[in-house]
Every structure is written in structure tokens, then in C-alpha cells.
Amino acid sequence: MYKKRTIIVSNRLPIRIEKTDGELKFIQSEGGLATGLGSIYKRDNNIWIGWPGYIPECEEEKKIIREQLAELNLIPVFLTPEQIEGYYEGFSNEVLWPIFHYRLSYAIYKQENWQYYKEVNQAFCDAVWAEQPNDKDEIWIHDYQLMLLPKLIRQGDANISIGYFQHIPFPPDEIFRCIPWRNELLEGVLGADLIAFHTYNDTQHFLNAGTHILGLTIKNNCLQIGDRSVYVEVYPMGIDYDKFSALAESPDVQTRARCIKEHYQNRKIILSIDRLDYSKGILERLYAFENFLIKYPQYSNQVVLYMLVVPSRDTVPQYKRLRDEIDRLVGHINAVYGTNEWTPIAYYYNTYPVEELSALYAAADVCLVTSLRDGMNLVCKEYVASKENEQGVLILSELAGASKELLDAIQVNPNAIDEISNAIVQAIKMPEEEQRKRMDANIAIVKKFNINHWVRLFFNRLREIKHIQKNEMSRKVREGVREMIFNQYQNSQKRLFFLDYDGTLIGFHKDADDAAPTTSLYRILEKLQSDNENQIVIISGRPRETLTRWFGDKDYYLVAEHGAWTNYPAHTWTHRPQLSNRWKIPVKHIMTKFANITAGASVEEKSYSLAWHYRKAQQGLGQLRSQELVDSLRYLIPQHGLQLLQGDKVIEVKNGEVNKGLAALEIVNHYKPDFIFAMGDDVTDEDMFIELPSSALTVKVGNKKSEAHFYVENQEDAVNLVHYFVEKIESTQRIKSSPQTIRI
Ligand code: GDG
Numbered sequence: 001m002y003k004k005r006t007i008i009v010s011n012r013l014p015i016r017i018e019k020t021d022g023e024l025k026f027i028q029s030e031g032g033l034a035t036g037l038g039s040i041y042k043r044d045n046n047i048w049i050g051w052p053g054y055i056p057e058c059e060e061e062k063k064i065i066r067e068q069l070a071e072l073n074l075i076p077v078f079l080t081p082e083q084i085e086g087y088y089e090g091f092s093n094e095v096l097w098p099i100f101h102y103r104l105s106y107a108i109y110k111q112e113n114w115q116y117y118k119e120v121n122q123a124f125c126d127a128v129w130a131e132q133p134n135d136k137d138e139i140w141i142h143d144y145q146l147m148l149l150p151k152l153i154r155q156g157d158a159n160i161s162i163g164y165f166q167h168i169p170f171p172p173d174e175i176f177r178c179i180p181w182r183n184e185l186l187e188g189v190l191g192a193d194l195i196a197f198h199t200y201n202d203t204q205h206f207l208n209a210g211t212h213i214l215g216l217t218i219k220n221n222c223l224q225i226g227d228r229s230v231y232v233e234v235y236p237m238g239i240d241y242d243k244f245s246a247l248a249e250s251p252d253v254q255t256r257a258r259c260i261k262e263h264y265q266n267r268k269i270i271l272s273i274d275r276l277d278y279s280k281g282i283l284e285r286l287y288a289f290e291n292f293l294i295k296y297p298q299y300s301n302q303v304v305l306y307m308l309v310v311p312s313r314d315t316v317p318q319y320k321r322l323r324d325e326i327d328r329l330v331g332h333i334n335a336v337y338g339t340n341e342w343t344p345i346a347y348y349y350n351t352y353p354v355e356e357l358s359a360l361y362a363a364a365d366v367c368l369v370t371s372l373r374d375g376m377n378l379v380c381k382e383y384v385a386s387k388e389n390e391q392g393v394l395i396l397s398e399l400a401g402a403s404k405e406l407l408d409a410i411q412v413n414p415n416a417i418d419e420i421s422n423a424i425v426q427a428i429k430m431p432e433e434e435q436r437k438r439m440d441a442n443i444a445i446v447k448k449f450n451i452n453h454w455v456r457l458f459f460n461r462l463r464e465i466k467h468i469q470k471n472e473m474s475r476k477v478r479e480g481v482r483e484m485i486f487n488q489y490q491n492s493q494k495r496l497f498f499l500d501y502d503g504t505l506i507g508f509h510k511d512a513d514d515a516a517p518t519t520s521l522y523r524i525l526e527k528l529q530s531d532n533e534n535q536i537v538i539i540s541g542r543p544r545e546t547l548t549r550w551f552g553d554k555d556y557y558l559v560a561e562h563g564a565w566t567n568y569p570a571h572t573w574t575h576r577p578q579l580s581n582r583w584k585i586p587v588k589h590i591m592t593k594f595a596n597i598t599a600g601a602s603v604e605e606k607s608y609s610l611a612w613h614y615r616k617a618q619q620g621l622g623q624l625r626s627q628e629l630v631d632s633l634r635y636l637i638p639q640h641g642l643q644l645l646q647g648d649k650v651i652e653v654k655n656g657e658v659n660k661g662l663a664a665l666e667i668v669n670h671y672k673p674d675f676i677f678a679m680g681d682d683v684t685d686e687d688m689f690i691e692l693p694s695s696a697l698t699v700k701v702g703n704k705k706s707e708a709h710f711y712v713e714n715q716e717d718a719v720n721l722v723h724y725f726v727e728k729i730e731s732t733q734r735i736k737s738s739p740q741t742i743r744i
Contacts, residue, residue, distance in 0.1 A: 002136055006459075008041050008048040009124060009149065010142035011088070013074050017054035017065065024061075026068060033142065033167075035240045036451030041073050049127050052076040055084075077127045079120060086116025089316055092145045098318075099179055100144060100168050101279040101373040106318055107178070114181055118148060121188070125152035135159040138462060141192065143167050148184065151191030158228075163462045164192035165235070168375040169401070170202040173209040186214055190225050193469065194462045196235040198376040198401035203232045212619060219704060227476060227703055227713045231465050235458050236405055239381045241450040247358040248386035256359035264346075268303045268428050271364035273357065273379045274371075275312040276349075278322050281370035281397065281414040282309065286329045286345075288370065288420035293337045293344060295421050301342040303428065305368075306360065308348050323349070361386035366393050366427045370414040374400035380409070384442045391435050393427035394442065395420070405449065408441040472703060477712045477721060485677070485697050486728050492675035493533050498664050498688060499525075499722070500680030501540040501547075503648060504701050507715045510616050512604075517550050524719065527726040529555055537568070537667060539660050541652065541684055543606045544573050562645075562654055562684050563663030564608035569670065579608055579655050583640035587653050590632050598625045609654035626651050647682045660684050661691030668692065678708075679718055 014034030016027040028034070041048040052069065055078070056062040062078060069076055079087070090113030098106035124146060133139060140163045141149050150162050166189075176182055186209055189195055197203050203221065210216045210223045210232075217224045221232050247253055261269070270289075274280040289305050309326065313319045330347045337344050352360075361367070367383040377400040384394060384406065396402060396409035403411055410423045477485075489495065499505055502515060505525075509515045517525075529536050536556040540547060544560035544567075551558055557568040565575045588603065591612045595601045600616035612629055614622035629651055630644065637644050641656040660680075668676060678688050681701035689698040689707040700708035701718045712718050 002134075003044060004136040004138065005044070005133065006040050006046040007128065007131065007133055007137060007139045008037050008046075008142070009128060009139065009146060010048070010050045011092075011145035013048060013050035013052050013069070013076065014038075014041075015052060015069070015072070015074060017052050019054075024064065024068070026072070028072075033237075035243065036238075036455050037140075039452070040455065045073075047073050047075050047131060049075045049077060049124065049131070051079050051084075055079070055081060075127060075131065077120075077124055079123070083116055083120050083123075086113045087120035088145065089313070091117035093313055093316055094318075095179060096144045096147075097168070097279075099175060100171055102169075102171055102175060103278065104175060104178060106278070109180055121146060121148035121152060124149050125156075128153055129156055133157075133160060135161065137161065138163070138459065140165070140458070140462075148188035149191075151188045154191035161462060161466050162192040163194045163196070163458060164189055165196045165237075165458070166202070166375070167198070167237070169199075169373055170197055170206045170209075172205050173212050176205070176209050177213055182209070182213055186210060190214075190216075190223065190230050193228070193230060193465050194458070195230065195232045196458060197232075198234070198236045199404050200234050202375075202401075203234050206232050217702070224703060227473070229465075229469055229472060229703065231461075233461065235454055235461075236401060236449060237376050237378070238450040238452075238454045239378055239385060239446065240452075241385045241447045244358065244361075244382050244385035245388050245447075247355065248362045249389065250358075253355055253358045253362060256356070257362035260359060260363040264304050264306075267301070267342075268365045269363055270303060270305045270366040270368050270424065270427075271308075271360055271383070272305065272368045272370075273308045273310070273360070275310045276314060276319055276323055276326075277312060278318065279371060279373050281372040282307075282322070282326055283329065284372065284414050284417070285368060285370040285420070286326070286333065288417045288424075289345070290329075290333050290337070291417045292421035292424050293333070295418075296425055299425070299428065300337065300344075301339065303424075304343070305345045306364065307345055308350065308352065308357075308360070310351050311349060357382070358386060362390055364392060366395060366424065368395045368420075368424070369397055369400060369402075370395075370412070370420060371397045371400040372414050374402070376401040378402075380406060381446045384439065384446045387439050388443060391432055392439060393430050393435055394439075395423045395427055405445050406442045408438040472711075475710050476703070477699060477710045477717070481710055482721070482724055486725070488675060488697065489725065489728075490732070492673075494671070494673045495534050495675040495677070496668065496671060496673040497528065497534065497536045497722075498539050498676070498678035498680075498692075499536060500660075500682065500685050500688075500701075501538055501542060503681035503715055504679055504685075504718050505538075505715075505722075508615065508648060512613070521719065524723050524726055525554075525556070527730070528722060531729055535671070535673075537664070539563075539664060539680070539688065541606075541609070541611070541647075541682075548573075557667065559660065559663045559667075561606045561608050562652075562658055563660050564606075564655070564658045566663055566667070568667050575607065576658060579657065580640075581608065581655075583636065583642055583653075583655075584610060586636055587633060587642075590636075591629065591651075591653075594625055594629045594632070598622065601625065608658055609652055611650050611652040613650050615649040622649065645683050647684065652684075659687040659691075661687030661689075664688045665691045679712075679721070681715065681718070 014029040018025045040046055094108045135157055138161045142165055150164050211218050223230045314323055330345050334343050334345055361383045369377055369380045371377055380394055380396050380402050394409040396406055396411055397414040398411045399414055412420050412423050505521055506515050528534055538551055538556055539559040541562045544565040547558045547560050559566045565573050567573050587610050591603045595603050598617050601614040604611040614626055642653050643656045645652040676696035678692055678696055679699040686707050698708035700706035700711040703711050712721055
């Protein structure tokens, strides 16, 4: 039996390669992601693909690295210095990073860097395919450096299982829109089946980008890409809780923590740890600390800000400038406010072993996180995990993803300098009991939603989604289904075809009158009707005058206004008896009011219904107003026994006794067909799918939730299906009528 594999792909492998005295050393990363995924990629024949962070000197060295990494289940993607410069530093860090952290003015758009980004994503794709994955395997792609990869991989296998997780924020769609290559980036990510972010807001921004920029259709958190449903969800990343909590308790770390406290002579230690990055709000933190020293001079000599900044990207000019500014500000504060016995800020630009971090977490009275934007921020979670038996207070930026989970931290706006200074005072003065209560609440969250939980949830959901997609696929009209329908067709003699009009036989137009039948549609319908055993029924929401204009001279039966009018059986129009129209006055009043405040919206009056169209209204605004309209109409609906239909860019209110289902059923009961085919795209067609006998072959246009047995992807495929019947009918007629050759 085939054992499925998990393939992790990220920009960097969870390894560092160092060369000392001509010897290569492989140092495994202790980062959160490496730990969380460690239990997966090290197992069986699972693998992790990524850049090893090292440029080999020759082919021979590449070979050695490849072999050594293979033993650790790691597959390297080697990059040239030009590729690293263009793809990583140029595009990822100078376009995507600033834009995704809401820093539009920091973005530098260079076409050549985009070319490198595409080239390297392709190189990653080649590396994935070199491992020959199949659709039983699972691929998990990490982060913004590889946004094109999901689609590139998908092109090699339509069914392969792909998850994408983005560790940094996703900005509002109007910010994302600024990137010249935004469509390609979005389409790239949408190659995945499950796309996940740390916070709900990020998912909403991504969904908005999908609908507003690419014009995709959406249902809840699911975007439709052709016939594939792509889910966009929230999976806040956790940390290895047990590791951090055990480390903080260990005797060595405890001893070191005591040393640190003694070194600072039991002054209150305010800790901050971040990579050098403008998104982390390091300068703002320093301004706030200075403000605190000015505003609360009584705390002079009683606190120390221990600030560890981890070197990062300091070849990028923006980062170099930031580093210089931090150096300057720290120097300024220490020089102006420090004394002989006291230096307010202990600043280190360095990387420490994790044991030292742990001791700092254990020793710190306050942890100060002031990110201006942060996907999650793991430092604050590590601090919390180190405080099972220690006191401590977390001050957390409300603009870090972690703030959505750690509600018991003191939350601050990182731009509000005064608010941060006050929060420092609140933290220093916080009674022990309150500290414990808040910390315990945060601990409970960090402990439960740990890194293993995160990995488990993600894979479970990816599997569920593949299952949902598979079910959807089995409902899709493809060759097997078409043949089955045609077999039934051939074994029947009295056939009814219920065909909805707009969105089924013809595409939507901004102007309803432009949606007249085309010559080719007439031709197809004529051919279908030309078999004496076939009977077409056009069943539509359109007024009867329009249907008469378009189909009045045909043998088809017509049902207008969702069933209020029908020309069955005598080809003359009759309407359902005793329909009241009194409700129209208040409903029309409300609809007109909304049409008057929404440019591009209009009210259509039919004999037994009123429709509020917003196809021509501004994207988003039309949707919003339609919802407000629905809310305003809500109380009138039950009062007058009405039915409210939310169709494609239309809100329609009609008499409750009128519906396509009842109209179709009446025809069926009278006509007594032995084959029923019904196809439609709208909510109004659902009534028909529900009411018709279960043996009816019902087809929904568009892969939306439906009572229909089958679906076709779009309006073109709906017409193609009718066309398919016609061709089949013609070819079987030809066979029947061609002279038989007699073999002797
Ligand atoms: C991105 C997103 C998101 C720091 N200094 C040292 C050291 N660290 C470790 C910390 C922590 C990690 O680095 C930093 O994680 P963050 O989450 O704070 O930030 P980013 O690196 O920007 O990560 C971020 C994250 O992805 C995960 O999705 O939370 O929002 O920007 O684990 O402990 N580790 C060691 N020595 C150090 O000096 N050993």
C-alpha cells in the first residue's frame, strides 16, 4: 500500500550551514516552525524542501550538501547570489514585506526582481516535482516568499493536496492592489486548497482581494476557482509550550535568571526581543520609554529596559538606517537620563542561545511588545510560557496577531506613546494577584493552542477540504454523468426539459434587455425541440411580455415571473388565481428609497413581483445596500405571505404562493413525462429542484450549495450540455437512418 508523504516547503530549510576550516557544519534550527514540523518531516519518507542558506563553492560541494541533508529528510534548493538578491532581498523583502506590513512608501518595485521571484518560485516547483509527489501526498507551503508556488505545483496535478500558510499579515485589498503584479500573486496562492493566516482580519483581507481584485465568487470563507473550492481560514500559530515552560524551570536557567536579576540589582526588568525590523516598532518603544522617564521621574534608577535586537537583513538600506537610528536613540536616552549607577537601557545587537532567552523571560518583570504590525509575534507567547511559576506582566501591541488571543495582556496602540508609558507604570505597579490572574489566563491559551495543536488542526482541515472537493467533483457533470443522462434519455419517450433563462441559457448583461437569445441559442433549442418526443419549458423570472417577444412563435411552453404566469397547456397565458398585490405598495416604496440612494440600482415591477437590481452599482456598495434593503423588508415578508429571493445581483420579492417549483410540478402532473431534465442557476430554481420528483435529472449552474443532483461549472457549460444532447440526438438519428450493411 502507498504510504502518503508530507512535503513541507519554505524559503529556508530548518538548518544553518557553517564552514569552518574547510569543514561543513549542519546546525539544526530551534525555531518554532522547525520544532512544530519536526515531528512530521523527520518521520518516514516525508521531506522538507528549502534554501539551505549557503552558497556552495562548487558542484562537488553541492553534492556533499545534498547527500548530507538527505539523511535529515531535507532537500536543498540552491540559489545563486543574483537570485537571492532579486527574489529574496529585492522582491520578498522590498515589495511584499513592506506592503504586507502596511508600509506602502517603503516598497521598491523593480521588474527585474519580479522576474527573479518568478524564476525562484519555478525552481522550488521543479524541486517539488523532482520528488515525484502524487495526489495522495500533502504539500504544505510556508510564507510570502513562495506565493506563486501553489499554482505552479497545481499545474502539474489538478488534484494534488496543497496547503499554504502565511506567517505575516495580509493587508487590506486596497493596499495589496498597489503591487503591480497583484493578480499573479493572488492567483499563485489560490493554487492551494487551504490558505491560512494567523488572524481573522488577514483572512478577510485576502478574501476581499480575491473578490474585489480578481472578481471571484465567494461563499462564506470559500472562493471558487473554476471548479475548485479554495478555503481561507484562521490558524493562529502556537509555540512549543512544553519546551519553553520546562526550560524556564530548569535549574541552569533559574540560576542564570537569578544572576540577571542580581546584575540589575533587583530593578524592574522590562524585556524586549525582536529581529531588527521596522515592523516591530523598536523606535516607537524607545520614544515611549523616554516619555515614561520624563513623565514618571520617580521611577528613575528603578527600571531597566533590556533590549535584544537580533541582526536581520542589515544589508537592506532600510534596515541599516533603522539600526543606526536605534543606536542613536539608545545612546541619547542613556546619555541624557542615565547616572553613574544606572544605565536605563541595556541594548544588545546579537543572537543568544535559547537558554539565555529563557533566562531573560524568567527574569523579566515586564515583556514589552510594540509591533506596528506583526503576523503573530511568538516572543510574547514564549514569555507567557516561561511564567508558569514566575510573576510577570505582558504589554502587547494590539497590532500584533497575538493580541487577538492574549486578551489578558495590557494591550496598547504602538503609536500611542503616552499610552505605552502609562502601561509601563500599570505593569510595574500591578498587584501580584492580578498579575497571576492575567498570566494564568494567557497561559491557558498558549498551552492549549500550542504548535502541535496548530499543525494537527491544519492537516485535519486540509484532509477535510480534499474530501469536500471530491464530493463536489462527483456531482460535476462530466463524461460519465453525461452518458448516464443520455442513457436515460434514450430509454424514454416523453421528455420534459425545464430550462431557466438568465444565467443558464444566456449570460448576465448589465442591461437586462441585452440578454436576448442569440442565433446559436435559438438553433440549439430548435434542434432539441425538433424531436417529437421532446418538450422544452422555458421557466424564468422574466415578465411574460419578454418571453413572448423572444419565444412566442415557438412550440415551447413558457413559465414567466417565477410561475405566476404560464402558457401551458394551450399556449395562451394564464396566471395563478387569487393573487393579491396589495403588498406591492409598501415594498415598492422601500425599494425605490434604496434605489434613490444607490447609483446603478433600479426597481423592476412585474405583475406579481418586484425586483431590486444592483448589477450596475459600485462593487461592494451594491452588496451592502442590498443587505440593508433585505433588513428593511424583513418585517413585511411574513406579514403579507411573501417570499424574498436573493439572486445574482438582484433582490426579488414575490407572492409566496408563486414559485417555479409549483409551476413545474403542475406541468409534470398533467403532462406525465417519463424523463425530466431541469437546469437553473438561481435560488428561484432551487424550488424547482426541490418540488420535482426525485427521478428528475436536476442540474445547477455554478458549483454552489444546491438541491440539484448535479452541477455544471458555468453558464457556457450549461449551454454546452444542451448542445451535447442535441449532437447525441443527431448522431443517433443518423445511425438509425443510415442503410444497414448485411453480412453474409
Ligand atoms: C514571522 C512573523 C510570526 C529571537 N531572538 C533570538 C531568538 N529569537 C526567536 C524568538 C522567536 C522568533 O525568534 C521570533 O519570532 P517572531 O514571531 O517574534 O517574529 P518573526 O521572526 O518576524 O516571524 C511573525 C512568525 O513569523 C511565526 O509565524 O509570529 O509575526 O513576522 O521564536 O524566540 N532565538 C534564539 N536566539 C535569539 O537571539 N535562539
